[in-house]
Amino acid sequence: MIYLDTSVALAHLLGEDRVPSDALWDEVLVSSRLLEYELLTRLHARGLAKSHGAMARALLDRVALADMSTTVLSRALEPFPVPVRTLDALHLATVLFLQTQGQQLELATYDDRMAVAARKLRVPLASV
Secondary structure, three states: OEEEOHHHHHHHHHOOOOOOOHHHHHOOEEEEOHHHHHHHHHHHHOOOHHHHHHHHHHHHHOEEEEOOOHHHHHHHHOOOOOOOOHHHHHHHHHHHHHHHOOOOOEEEOOOHHHHHHHHHOOOOEOOO
């Protein structure tokens, strides 16, 4: 199972320099419901909602979205082994929650700070 970070989803949607391989989309994908908000907010901010909205919805339909439960939100308030940004804390807290539920997963991210935090938390990184 692959936890999909927003950085990878946006790279895929926007055709950035780094894009995930097609094989990623054959994996079981999971993310926080936060992914939906981040994707659509960024598309609106760039004026791309009309041109990329359907593709974003199709991507989101492929991903199991975990709700931001009280447990996840509480964990995000706790310290991390390295400084993290607010939204990264929410994603990482979701990853840790899913692990406590017995999910074996790897994190797919292009965010270097998030990758460092994940390594410190012993969260395996997916090759993207």
